Amino acid sequence: xxxxxxxxxxxxxxxxxxxxxxxxxxxxxxxxxxxxxxxxxxxxxxxxxxxxxxxxxxxxxxxxxxxxxxxxxxxxxxxxxxxxxxxxxxxxxxxxxxxxxxxxxxxxxxxxxxxxxxxxxxxxxxxxxxxxxxxxxxxxxxxxxxxxxxxxxxxxxxxxxxxxxxxxxxxxxxxxxxxxxxxxxxxxxxxxxxxxxxxxxxxxxxxxxxxxxxxxxxxxxxxxxxxxxxxxxxxxxxxxxxxxxxxxxxxxxxxxxxxxxxxxxxxxxxxxxxxxxxxxxxxxxxxxxxxxxxxxxxxxxxxxxxxxxxxxxxxxxxxxxxxxxxxxxxxxxxxx
Amino acid sequence: xxxxxxxxxxxxxxxxxxxxxxxxxxxxxxxxxxxxxxxxxxxxxxxxxxxxxxxxxxxxxxxxxxxxxxxxxxxxxxxxxxxxxxxxxxxxxxxxxxxxxxxxxxxxxxxxxxxxxxxxxxxxxxxxxxxxxxxxxxxxxxxxxxxxxxxxxxxxxxxxxxxxxxxxxxxxxxxxxxxxxxxxxxxxxxxxxxxxxxxxxxxxxxxxxxxxxxxxxxxxxxxxxxxxxxxxxxxxxxxxxxxxxxxxxxxxxxxxxxxxxxxxxxxxxxxxxxxxxxxxxxxxxxxxxxxxxxxxxxxxxxxxxxxxxxxxxxxxxxxxxxxxxxxxxxxxxxxxxxxxxxxxxxxxxxxxxxxxxxxxxxxxxxxxxxxxxxxxxxxxxxxxxxxxxxxxxxxxxxxxxxxxxxxxxxxxxxxxxxxxxxxxxxxxxxxxxxxxxxxxxxxxxxxxxxxxxxxxxxxxxxxxxxxxxxxxxxxxxxxxxxxxxxxxxxxxxxxxxxxxxxxxxxxxxxxxxxxxxxxxxxxxxxxxxxxxxxxxxxxxxxxxx
Numbered sequence: 001x002x003x004x005x006x007x008x009x010x011x012x013x014x015x016x017x018x019x020x021x022x023x024x025x026x027x028x029x030x031x032x033x034x035x036x037x038x039x040x041x042x043x044x045x046x047x048x049x050x051x052x053x054x055x056x057x058x059x060x061x062x063x064x065x066x067x068x069x070x071x072x073x074x075x076x077x078x079x080x081x082x083x084x085x086x087x088x089x090x091x092x093x094x095x096x097x098x099x100x101x102x103x104x105x106x107x108x109x110x111x112x113x114x115x116x117x118x119x120x121x122x123x124x125x126x127x128x129x130x131x132x133x134x135x136x137x138x139x140x141x142x143x144x145x146x147x148x149x150x151x152x153x154x155x156x157x158x159x160x161x162x163x164x165x166x167x168x169x170x171x172x173x174x175x176x177x178x179x180x181x182x183x184x185x186x187x188x189x190x191x192x193x194x195x196x197x198x199x200x201x202x203x204x205x206x207x208x209x210x211x212x213x214x215x216x217x218x219x220x221x222x223x224x225x226x227x228x229x230x231x232x233x234x235x236x237x238x239x240x241x242x243x244x245x246x247x248x249x250x251x252x253x254x255x256x257x258x259x260x261x262x263x264x265x266x267x268x269x270x271x272x273x274x275x276x277x278x279x280x281x282x283x284x285x286x287x288x289x290x291x292x293x294x295x296x297x298x299x300x301x302x303x304x305x306x307x308x309x310x311x312x313x314x315x316x317x318x319x320x321x322x323x324x325x326x327x328x329x330x331x332x333x334x335x336x
Numbered sequence: 337x338x339x340x341x342x343x344x345x346x347x348x349x350x351x352x353x354x355x356x357x358x359x360x361x362x363x364x365x366x367x368x369x370x371x372x373x374x375x376x377x378x379x380x381x382x383x384x385x386x387x388x389x390x391x392x393x394x395x396x397x398x399x400x401x402x403x404x405x406x407x408x409x410x411x412x413x414x415x416x417x418x419x420x421x422x423x424x425x426x427x428x429x430x431x432x433x434x435x436x437x438x439x440x441x442x443x444x445x446x447x448x449x450x451x452x453x454x455x456x457x458x459x460x461x462x463x464x465x466x467x468x469x470x471x472x473x474x475x476x477x478x479x480x481x482x483x484x485x486x487x488x489x490x491x492x493x494x495x496x497x498x499x500x501x502x503x504x505x506x507x508x509x510x511x512x513x514x515x516x517x518x519x520x521x522x523x524x525x526x527x528x529x530x531x532x533x534x535x536x537x538x539x540x541x542x543x544x545x546x547x548x549x550x551x552x553x554x555x556x557x558x559x560x561x562x563x564x565x566x567x568x569x570x571x572x573x574x575x576x577x578x579x580x581x582x583x584x585x586x587x588x589x590x591x592x593x594x595x596x597x598x599x600x601x602x603x604x605x606x607x608x609x610x611x612x613x614x615x616x617x618x619x620x621x622x623x624x625x626x627x628x629x630x631x632x633x634x635x636x637x638x639x640x641x642x643x644x645x646x647x648x649x650x651x652x653x654x655x656x657x658x659x660x661x662x663x664x665x666x667x668x669x670x671x672x673x674x675x676x677x678x679x680x681x682x683x684x685x686x687x688x689x690x691x692x693x694x695x696x697x698x699x700x701x702x703x704x705x706x707x708x709x710x711x712x713x714x715x716x717x718x719x720x721x722x723x724x725x726x727x728x729x730x731x732x733x734x735x736x737x738x739x740x741x742x743x744x745x746x747x748x749x750x751x752x753x754x755x756x757x758x759x760x761x762x763x764x765x766x767x768x769x770x771x772x773x774x775x776x777x778x779x780x781x782x783x784x785x786x787x788x789x790x791x792x793x794x795x796x797x798x799x800x801x802x803x804x805x806x807x808x809x810x811x812x813x814x815x816x817x818x819x820x821x822x823x824x825x826x827x828x829x830x831x832x833x834x835x836x837x838x839x840x841x842x843x844x845x846x847x848x849x850x851x852x853x854x855x856x857x858x859x860x861x862x863x864x865x866x867x868x869x870x871x872x873x874x875x876x877x878x879x880x881x
Binding site: 002006050053054055056057058059060061062063065066067068069070071072073075076077078079082083085097101103104106107108109110112114118119120121122123124130134194198199200201202203204205206207208209276278280281284285287288289290291295296297298299300301302303304306307310311312313314315318319321322325326328329330331332 | 344345348350352353354358359384416417418419420421422423424425427428429430431432433434436437438443448451453454457470477478479502505506507508509510511512513516543544545546552553554557558579580581582622623636637640641644645648649652670671672673675676677679680694696697698699700701702704709712713716741742743744745746747748749752765767768770771772796797800801803
């Protein structure tokens, strides 16, 4: 249980810190400027460091997982996206993987039962829940992130404005309700609930699996509180953010609202945590050798940079040991 | 001796719900039937591998070297440095659980550490606990733990309960490949003298004699000549294959089990008939007399040491290209590793079929093609006189072997050939074939008798799919293009689905191929009558469903 409680407590503490820091200690500059800068720097440098760390190790062998027909003879139709042969086909495979979660789409559930006479029955049925909600969560997150650009630009670029309108297309309430606010919450709650309530999932889950969920849920909630309920000074927020992105930061206005500091602090935590966590699957998926390589190793030689000579058992030694047997059996030999 | 294998009904008491105690708290219990015997010191010594000694996994003391911990951590660091796959797979798993119920061992045993995600976490937890700051400081809260003696035992138990079949990798959103993790974990264990004899034995044999069975050159030749005598009895055709012949156009290499053991020998008779029919200018080699490569299950280095024989022999004999028989992991090695490890094969030519003139462009670098690619081309160009009705006594299904499918994409080739040589072919349910095929449960060097309980558990998903077509269509023969399959599936079928026999695809080709000058064929290559036995119709089996 501590695997759930511990990360929950950490997130609660993280929420308390800016409240105390801003309300009690009045550290507006620290929470509004310094911490966001530091967190963002950690994110960028950490991300680059992690990718370089991965890239420092070579890919010695060409080991794609082939999930469809290979390219061999012309009368067999190659599964180009599941078994790519060219770089172009690999790019499509990767795009489908990254944008549509193609592998997750394949997910099947097992159904194991026994007939009254004891005969075992194993059946597999497609299950799309994880795929659907994972997709919902990730796309919502991306759209929300892009939408936030409006706080950091003057004038707001057309596409961002358009996305913003699209997201609030139902024009419910004032300020208008963003669809992605609901969908990201739905995605997050689904992902959390399956971890909590599916026994196998709970068994494999680590604190590091719950922590990002709690953290992002808190971020979403603080954002929604700020927009729909507690109403912050949006002009003050925009001024602050503009200052940050133009590298002319200034101390935030005092009455900007504590909830804003909670939000930006939690976001800072997420950014700073990102490069050192499983969230790096975002970068790692591009480097996965079972997905990002073409299955053409018989067509083109793949080079292993550390391929070293090994001790083999050469033919000469073999013949030396078995020459008499070979001669008697009429098998040709090198030395008579 | 090996433990008595439980009856199917006992074995079916499978609970997929995890136990109360968390996995990091649970110690491995070495129950007979679920682990393999340790490598014999003489085999380990013959290969110059570290720490040959007498030891047994079920004993308390594994007689590890004093500095085992340093060796393991040092090797772990080295492999992280050498394999980007390992680094990335250690870092990016989100434990979404999509892989959990994809492993045949988990399905058949319910043991949570057979979920691919936990199998990998066995290694990842040490990676975090020993190599990352968070894991060193926070320990379990950061998902880390220290490397202990018990962890080594756990690694041994579970990394020799993985057949490196890659099924989980198909479903993983990041393509995390447990086969890769298991291969490297086994390398870590190998460095402190932990290995199993069912792998060490064949590897030592293969290194010295050229094949897993340890057949000496004259015996290897004798065995094939015995098969030729059987062929003569069945067909009246006299075949005289050549061995180690310089100047042949093609070198043919197949798993030695095809030469030696039932039912592989019937597949081998298929090869021999076909080559004779085509009057192919080819030779066998007694030196490179093994297609399989248990080095793959030992270490990348050992894979290279054994695989080196193929190109070396092709060069010595001066052949133009290499033709490979039906084998699973052999083809993973050839397709994904051989040219990288032991190439470039610039002394060979791009494979060209001497009969059809087809240039096998897709194999132009490795210069080795699969016998079914070769036969499919012959059939496509109508070069074979086939009588599929000579397989009418068989109702056939096809088992996609893990490696050819998931490490190559070899799906339609066997089907094209099978459908051309027999009239009754039925697919198993769709989630159990093609890229989602289930392992035989005995791959990656685990096809040994003392491991029987786990083999039967791991083979359950495959067997259950066979059971479906057996009852529905009366399937009585399953083809498999893998020598391990041919060795282990008969046992699996006897256990779960009696009444289904196993063969390679080329056995069916051998049955159907109308040889010029043959005598009337009334028996198949197994010397069984060519009439469809009515007793094997499905009615009986279905009566109680």
